[in-house]
Every structure is written in C-alpha cells, then in structure tokens.
Amino acid sequence: MTATAITLEAGATPVEHHEAAVHHEEHDRAGMNRLGLLLFMASETMLFLAMAAARFYLAGTTKGEVNIGLGLVMTAILLVSSWLAYGAVRAISHGNRRGFVLRIALAILMGLLFLSGVAIEWTTAPFSVSEPYGTAFYAMTGLHVFHMLQGLLGLVLLLWLGIRGHFGPGDHWGATATVRYWTFVDVMWLVIVFPVLYLL
C-alpha cells in the first residue's frame, strides 16, 4: 500500500505535488475503526446521561436503601474484569493465544458474577419499582445489564474465536473493539450508574 501512495504522489507531481502528498490513497483503516467505535460509545454515553438526568428529575437527590457494600464489591469485580480483558488483548498482541483465551474466560466469569450481584440487589432492595427512586434504580441498572449482556455475547464470541486460533499478533481488531466496548460498559457503571445511584 505504501507503493501505491508513492506511485500516486509521483504521478501527481506535475499537477499538485504538495496536495497529493498530504493525503494517502490507502485510507487509514485502523483510524477509521477506532473513530467509529469511539463515536458509537459517545452516542451510548448520551443514553446513560439521559437516564441519569431522569433520575435527578424524578427523585432529586434522595436515595433508597441500597446495599452499598454489595455495590462496592460489584464495582471491584467489574474493574478486575476490564483489567483481565485488556490483559487478554495484550497477550494476543504478543502472540500468547493461551493467555488470551484464559483471560477472556475469566473476564466472562467476572461479568457473570457481576450479574448475580445485580440479581441479589434486585431481589433484596427494600424499595419498590413504582416509587421515584426505585424507578430510576431499576431502569438504570436494567439498562446497564442490557449493555452487559451485549458485551458478554461479544466476549463469548471472542472466547470461541480465540479457542479456534482466529486471532494473531497483527490481526485482532475484532478482539480489541469488543474489549473496548466491554470496558466502556464498565466505565458507564463506574462513572454514571454507580455514583448516581449509590454514592449520592
């Protein structure tokens, strides 16, 4: 592809050398992928912000009796999950396929642990779904769980592809993107859902 760019620039010289030189015929595929994913995350962030705004509009800063200890444990689990998933990408970029599969499997396990935490919270919470704080609580955690399930589906596919030896050191954008999305969902919990529902 470098050859193409050079050929093009050489060919373009009589017309506009300086203009052709600042662009490349081959598009920056990696950059496009990164920006596309980033924009999608930015858009999704708006959804979480909308729910957070609704929480304050409905319930002000009042808070129900949430299990803060459980919330902290769940947050820690998510952080470990993201750390493992990032480790998996690092492993595959060094060609360590076993390490990749192992870490993805553990990240999935952490995700499932988190979901059981949500299930415990939902069944033991002392407030009802129809009161203002309860509405915000169940809606926000539910929305987050919905995104977790999408992320988990992605991680399961990564596990499957990893076991089949699909990814290599120079060819793992699919894994990187999925892990970034997984981390994004974790960040939404860490930065929006958890503070807004538990910490205020």
Place this chain on the structure above:
Amino acid sequence: MTSAAGAQPAPRPSVLSGFLPIIKGLVLATIGFVIGASIVAAIRVSTGAEPWDVEQCVTGGFILAVPGWLFGVGMWKTWGREWVGLPTRHVATDWRRYLTFCEDHKVIGLQYLAAFVLLLLVAGAGAMLMRLQLMSPNNTLLTADQYNRTMSFHGIAMVAVAVAAILGSFGNYMVPIMIGAKDMAFPRLNALTFWLIPVVIVSLLATQLLGGWDSGWTAYAPLSVRNAAGQVLFNLAIIVFGLTSILGGLNFIVTIIFMRAPGMTWGRLPIFVWSVFAASWIALFFTQFFAASLTMVLMDRLVGTSFFQTGGAPLLYEHMFWFYSHPAVYIFVLPGFGIALEVLAHMSRKPLFAYRWAVAAFIGIVGLSGIVWAHHMFVSGMPNALLGPFLVTTELISIPTGLIFLSALGTIWMGKLWLQTSMLFALGFVFNFLIGGVTGIFLADVPTDVSLHDTYFVVAHFHYTIIGGTIFGLFAGFYYWWPKMTGRMLSETLGKIHFWIMFIFFNLTFLPMFYVGMNGMNRRIFIYREDLAPYNMFISVCAFILGSSFLFFIVNVLRSLLWKKTKRAPANPWHARTLEWLISSPPPVENFATTPIVVGSPYGYGTGGRPHAVMGIAGAADEEAGA
C-alpha cells in the same frame, strides 16, 4: 480495474431466487418472534402469571425477530459468519443485489430512495384521508379514534421520511462519490442501517393490528402509557429507527473525515457533503434522548416503573422528547439546505455565495440545536423562569439560518439561471422556507405562542419548513441526481408540471392554515367550529390537487425506467463541476477507475480557474487492485 464484461452471460436467474433473501428473512423473523414471545411467556408462568400478555410478549418477540430478519436477508451470509470464524460469502451482483444485504453504497442509496418514496406516498395518502374528514365540520367519515390513528401514522411516517429520505438515499449514494471515495467507511454497517428500515415500516403498519396508537408522532406521556397496545410496537419501531439514524450518522462522519480524495480539503468540500456532516453529528448525539424517553414509556408499560404514572413526572417526557426532536428538525432540513445550495450554484453557473459563512451556519445550527428544545413547551407548565432564555436561544437560530438564506440569494443574484426542474424545486425551497422561517418567529415568542400553540398555525409553520424545505429539497435532489443514479433522463415537461402544481397548491393548502389557526382551529381534532367550514373546504380541495401532483412524478419515474425510448443520461447532463459528474451515468462499481485528485473549488463557475478535480494516473489504481 478489470472488467467482467468479457465473461460469458450467466443463465438468467429466476424471479423467485431474487426474493429468496426476503422470504428467508420473514421466516427467520417469524421464528425469532415465536421464540422471543415464548421466552417471555415462560418467564411469566414461572412467576405465577397468565402466560400471554400482549405487550410483554410482543416486546420479547420483537427483540428476537429483528436479528432473525437481518440474518435472513443476508447479514449472516455477508457478516455474521465472520463473528464465529467462518468465511463470509458474497451476494449476487445482478438485479438481485437490490433485494438483499448488499454493501455497495449505491445499491443502498437506491434501496433507501425506493423505500422512502413509497413511504412518502403512503403517508401522503394518510394526509388525504385526514383532509377528506375535515372537508366538513361534523363529518362522520372517520371516528375520533380512527382520525387520531391516521394522524399519528401520517405524522411518524413523514418524520421518518424527513429524517432518512435525503440522508439515506442521496447521502449514501452521493457523499462517497462527491468526496472521491469508493464506498462508505463501514459498508456492512451501512447495509445494516437500511435493512432495519423495513422492520420499522412493517412494525408501524402492524401497530394497527394491536389497536393502533393515537398519541401522535410525539407520543406524549401519560397518554402513551395508557393507550392501546399498538403504542408498544410504535415505541419499539422508533427505537430501531433511532438506531439506524445513529449508525448512519456515525458512518457519514467517519467517511467524510477519513476518505476524502487527495486535495479534497475541508474548504473544497461540496456544500451538500457539509450539510450531511452537520446533520450526522446531531443524529449521533441527540437521537439517544428520544430512545431514552421511548424506553421509559416502555418500562412504565411493561415492568411497572413509574416515570410518567402516579408519582412520576410527565413533563420529563416532554423535555427528553424535545431535546431530541427539536435538533431532529435540523436533521430534516440541513440536507435539504445542502441540496438547495448545491443545485442553486450549479444551475446559476456561479460560485456558491459565502461558502464559508454557509458552512459556519451549519456548524452554528448544530451547536444551537441543543439549547432550544423547551420552546415547544411554553404552555406545558414548566417553570416560568425558563421562558425567556428559551425565547432568546430560539431566536438566535435565525442568525445561522439567515446566513444560509443569504448564501442562497447571493448565489442566484445576477446568475444565469438554468430553470430545469431541479432548479425550480430549489427556488421553491427558498421561497417556502422564507415563509416557514418568518412564521416561526411568532412561535418562538412567548406572548404570541401562548395563543397560537396547538393550533393550525403550528401545523402550517411546520409543514412550510418540512414540506417546503425538506421535501422540496428532496425533489430538487431527485430531479438533479436521478440521471446520474439510473443513467436515464426524466421528462422535463412532466417534471415542470409536477413542480408548478405542487408549488402552487402547497402554498394554497398551507397559507390558509395560518388563518384558521389564528382563528382558533385546534390541531389534532376531527370536528371543528362551523364558521371555519369554507376555509377547510378550500384547504382540502387544494390538498387533493397537491396530492395529485405526485401522479405526474410517478408517471415520470415509471416512464424513465420502463419506456424503451427514454433518453439515456450523458455523464454530465447539467455541465456541473462536482466529482459525481466526472464519471459515467450510472457510475461503475467502486465509482472511480483511478483516484481523482481535487485541485480547485467545486463552484468555480465563470472564474476561469482550475477545474474541481482531475482523474488520477491509471497505474495507481491498477497497482492497488493487485495489492
């Protein structure tokens, strides 16, 4: 570039094989629906409830029917297989590609165009039905409920047309060509956005089986929490529509940032591309708020939360809704502005006046669009302290729109106007939008809005901006680009008859609506005061003639496609300068045999300067094909 022309002709594929992807999609969607509904029923039984609940089961079914449909129409074959490590397969390259998950941006553009022109006609028929009801003050043609359901369907279907007709068709088809690219940045994502559209349209029609919905396109709570089950399907359909809008916007942004040809600097970008770029940012960031408000309504109905019921805050819905839906009108109209400016410049044979100011205006509109939403809510009972600020921000919007308007006027000033049909529509746009814009001031001002709110004045204003703006822009683009997209000319005579009937009777339909609105005729009503009868009779008759103008359009399109003697389009019938006119009509696969190099402004008419672009050197493309 290698050509497939030398290969021996394959046997003619049967018609049935062309429809196979759609049949597969329908079957898998049905299976998905049954599985999803059954899962919900099983969960209900496990909690001790009756197994069947229409709203919950339809929601569960819908969630699995959508991937079933997508995989069936070809997404599995071309994309999904990759997710599980299988090699992907290609779809057909003949006419059958129009009926399957095809990644070519030109195919997707035509798919969008066909789908949304059809939807425009169907939703227009809904408007005709409403005008039939309103011909006399106490008409018994429709019941109140039937009228509300018709009005609601007309509203949301036309909003869908306004959001996606220009962006989906001309955006997808023309933006990559105008920037000198071979395709969009994410072709498969692009195909995905189109194949969600049939889901939306079919779901909106299917709502009528569940009792329809009578809450208008705005779907205000708490009515939308309490009405017939059709509302649930409406909410699901519009959330999916929002997803296509977001993904489409994302795709345009990345394409325009990364895939411009050498020399295509931001200052040389055709104005239509700029307008798509601006509208895409609005779609990307604001659509989620509509999705959020619809999701809240769904949660209230399905799982018993109380966003808008007892203890909740119905006003929250209006804030959330308008936080998207006001910016959304700029998604409607910015691409319309883009087309109008584009056509005005090329057909006036003059450089686009104040190009940089027009671009700045687009960006200004994107920026301001997020801080004006509550002007829809002056009489909603929100705090009085908000009235003044929103009055001011709303009127600020007239600065960038005024700049665009001046750019249009300056472009045609002293120009050598070539009054082809596309130019007539662009000029019609300028005229209509002036009325639409000026009447908007009365709705932005609190004292006048308090009287005019929820009357036909609002209906007239809105239709002046959206029909007069977006739909006139759509047709300007249609008559301008159809020869490029199909390789066939349209009849100028039929086109001009279409324009003049549409233009005159559009104005005769909607101008009197300002008057009946000021005289107290409320919108969204199926019977009205008797003294308004003559005006409404006049409006209805004009509306029918307006509707009939589309017959000339339909005949024109069919004639162009089916009549053997239709004139074939040359590469550049309008002698325009932008990149799409440098290649054949219709363009070849991958658009450019060699990468074009942009060397000048797209609008340098009469300046004796450089051309917009020259074709690159042949060797570069050949080498790339081998790479």
